[in-house]
Amino acid sequence: MCFLLNSSHHHSIHCIVPPYMLRVLALRGDPRTAEMARTLLKQTEKLRDERAELTRAGLPPDQPLGGAYATSAVTPAKDLCCPDRRIHDGQFRAALPGKLVRSEGQDPTGIADADTAYDAAGQVFSLFAEEYGRNSLDGEGMPLIATVHHRRDYNNAFWNGTQMAYGTGDGKIFRTFLELSVIGHEMAHGVIQHSGGLIYENQSGALNESIADVFGSLALQRALGQEVHQADWLVGRGILGPGINGVALRSMKAPGTAYADDLLGQDPQPWHMDHFVTTTDDNGGVHINSGIPNHAFYLFCAYLGGRSWELPGRVWYRALQTLNNPMASFSDWADQTMDSAIELAGRGSIETVMLRRAWKLVGIAI
Amino acid sequence: MIIEIAAQGGFGGMAAARLRKTIDVDDQPEQMRQELCDAFGPDELARLARQPCGACADRMTYRITVTEDCESHSFTLHEQQIPPEMLDLIDQM
Numbered sequence: 001m002c003f004l005l006n007s008s009h010h011h012s013i014h015c016i017v018p019p020y021m022l023r024v025l026a027l028r029g030d031p032r033t034a035e036m037a038r039t040l041l042k043q044t045e046k047l048r049d050e051r052a053e054l055t056r057a058g059l060p061p062d063q064p065l066g067g068a069y070a071t072s073a074v075t076p077a078k079d080l081c082c083p084d085r086r087i088h089d090g091q092f093r094a095a096l097p098g099k100l101v102r103s104e105g106q107d108p109t110g111i112a113d114a115d116t117a118y119d120a121a122g123q124v125f126s127l128f129a130e131e132y133g134r135n136s137l138d139g140e141g142m143p144l145i146a147t148v149h150h151r152r153d154y155n156n157a158f159w160n161g162t163q164m165a166y167g168t169g170d171g172k173i174f175r176t177f178l179e180l181s182v183i184g185h186e187m188a189h190g191v192i193q194h195s196g197g198l199i200y201e202n203q204s205g206a207l208n209e210s211i212a213d214v215f216g217s218l219a220l221q222r223a224l225g226q227e228v229h230q231a232d233w234l235v236g237r238g239i240l241g242p243g244i245n246g247v248a249l250r251s252m253k254a255p256g257t258a259y260a261d262d263l264l265g266q267d268p269q270p271w272h273m274d275h276f277v278t279t280t281d282d283n284g285g286v287h288i289n290s291g292i293p294n295h296a297f298y299l300f301c302a303y304l305g306g307r308s309w310e311l312p313g314r315v316w317y318r319a320l321q322t323l324n325n326p327m328a329s330f331s332d333w334a335d336q337t338m339d340s341a342i343e344l345a346g347r348g349s350i351e352t353v354m355l356r357r358a359w360k361l362v363g364i365a366i
Numbered sequence: 367m368i369i370e371i372a373a374q375g376g377f378g379g380m381a382a383a384r385l386r387k388t389i390d391v392d393d394q395p396e397q398m399r400q401e402l403c404d405a406f407g408p409d410e411l412a413r414l415a416r417q418p419c420g421a422c423a424d425r426m427t428y429r430i431t432v433t434e435d436c437e438s439h440s441f442t443l444h445e446q447q448i449p450p451e452m453l454d455l456i457d458q459m
Contacts, residue, residue: 094453152457155385156376158424160446174378182377189423200423208423236378249378264380287379 076133083125083136084143087114090150090165097163098147113148113178117166120183121146124219127184128191131222131309132317137190144187148178157182159189172241173264180223181235182249184216191215195320203329205286210293214316217252218309228301228308234258252298255291271295273330273363292362293330299358304351311351315340334359334366367391369406370431371456375445377424385426389459398458405452406432408439419444428456 083104089111090098101109108115121144128134135141145163154167157177164186166177189212192198198208213235221231235258236249246259246267255269269291270276276292279285297316301308318340325332338355345351359366373385391402404410411430426445431438445453 092457094450094457096450151453154457155378156424156426158377158445160425161420173380177377185377186424193423212423249380282375282379287377 077135077139080129080135083122085118085121086143086145087118088147089114090147092149092152094151096147096165097145116178117146117148120180123223124184124187127219127222131313137187138194157186159186174239175241176239179236179239181216181220184219185212188212188215196324197326199326200283202284204327205283206289207293207328207333209286209290211320213294214297218313222309227306233298252294255295296358296362299361300355303354314344330364334364338366368433372429373426375425375427387459401455405455408432411441414443414447415441417447419447
């Protein structure tokens with residue numbers, strides 16, 4: 001059952017805007033907007049209290065997560081060959097997967113989003129297959145199913161447990177979601193799910209988000225042939241609307257700097273544990289606190305130089321395959337990456353020294 | 367009947383990208399009015415809220431409040447608990 005399962009009676013408007021956004025509006029808005037924001041902040045606090053009583057935050061789901069501790073995924077898969085891509089057109093409706101428009105090996109459709117989704121899925125498959133020996137998202141060659149044109153003016157992209165779906169954006173806040181780091185991010189959620197999973201709440205949820213960002217960024221860097229200092233380390237570059245003052249959705253190199261806009265406020269991601277955000281919004285801030293492990297990965301790569309999808313990517317991938325802890329904290333994950341670095345580069349190696357330094361710089365001692 | 371819908375979550379985790387809609391069902395054309403009444407009745411929303419929600423990475427969460435005869439009922443639904451036809455109705459509002 002869902003963690004958020006409640007039904008209650010109210011006579012007031014319920015606020016879903018997170019507190020950090022409301023505080024910006026309370027400070028910057030005109031008197032009427034500021035008053036509305038203050039009122040909504042009070043209502044948000046009330047709703048938060050209700051949720052705290054009704055949710056099971058932090059507890060594992062009733063159903064066991066699939067694919068727990070897939071040791072075989074650490075070694076290259078047998079019969080690893082080619083992707084099996086199946087791209088569908090949702091035709092702006094919610095039913096999935098929609099109309100099949102391009103299967104593996106077929107010519108381009110002429111539908112720009114569908115062809116981008118096809119090409120990008122191939123690049124992400126190639127990253128996991130050629131660099132880490134993984135055969136598709138589940139390690140066993142599952143088809144890569146994606147739907148473009150999902151819903152109308154839909155400001156989102158997601159992995160639903162079996163496939164990816166991409167909205168077009170509303171043209172104001174988002175202009176597209178068909179960008180390689182975004183597609184890599186969503187596909188990486190599939191890899192995480194089939195690697196033992198990380199519960200999508202609080203620190204384990206932020207790790208889930210961060211690992212998805214890491215492999216999304218690596219897919220992009222590898223496709224562009226960029227070494228660490230050539231890459232921009234942005235997630236979702238160019239997907240924000242034309243009137244938005246921002247370059248991307250998140251920055252792994254400088255969390256908190258991806259956008260600063262009158263409408264959106266400031267990118268809320270921290271880069272250090274001193275600024276960890278405790279909140280019940282966004283599944284416990286999974287898209288906010290992911291900035292901390294994101295930055296640790298960036299620092300590790302920057303210290304080593306070269307191609308980030310090589311040793312740093314292999315360390316992160318191996319750590320994911322051997323974690324075996326769906327409720328892992330940032331500290332648990334840092335320890336796991338160190339174990340992987342020792343296995344891959346040797347105890348006392350410069351790589352392990354740099355990894356410890358990277359985690360220390362974001363406030364996590366290992 | 368007044369339906370208020372507020373959504374949060376998603377890939378961006380970005381506040382301003384979140385949906386917020388209010389609709390007065392009585393002002394809608396007959397066919398739409400019937401579809402909305404069927405889909406957003408408190409009993410139906412309560413049934414949906416009891417459904418398993420499965421994987422949730424980057425999915426939206428909807429807070430739906432239905433007000434009728436001065437009484438409000440509020441429900442929190444994950445996107446994957448909501449039937450596609452109902453999501454299409456939300457997009458049409």
